[in-house]
Amino acid sequence: MKRHGIDGIALFIGAFAASIAMTSPAFAAPDPGKKACVQEARKLCPAEMKSLSRKKVEACMIRNIEKTSPTCKTAMLKIKAEREALARRQTRGQTATSN
Numbered sequence: 001m002k003r004h005g006i007d008g009i010a011l012f013i014g015a016f017a018a019s020i021a022m023t024s025p026a027f028a029a030p031d032p033g034k035k036a037c038v039q040e041a042r043k044l045c046p047a048e049m050k051s052l053s054r055k056k057v058e059a060c061m062i063r064n065i066e067k068t069s070p071t072c073k074t075a076m077l078k079i080k081a082e083r084e085a086l087a088r089r090q091t092r093g094q095t096a097t098s099n
Contacts, residue, residue: 037061037072044068058083 041049044067045060062080065073 034075036069037075040068040072 041057041061044064045057048056048060051057058076058079061068061072061076065076065080068076
């Protein structure tokens with residue numbers, strides 16, 4: 001694998017971990033789910049990890065949520081709830097502008 005590919009994957013893993021960490025109430029507090037989810041994503045979603053798409057990795061992890069640890073499952077459920085809330089807000093916004 002080329003060096004820039006490894007750097008890209010490392011950058012993605014850091015970004016993915018940061019996105020999970022930022023879902024916790026205290027950003028500075030260590031997030032035990034962060035490390036667990038990254039390790040599990042490598043096993044459960046290798047193709048999505050290679051794609052360097054956080055959304056694809058999150059979607060894959062949500063599809064495989066029953067295979068994750070309790071700590072990671074909690075983080076993924078929170079991400080899933082946030083995605084669903086965003087979709088509802090977008091749908092309401094589209095409905096309001098089309099009326």
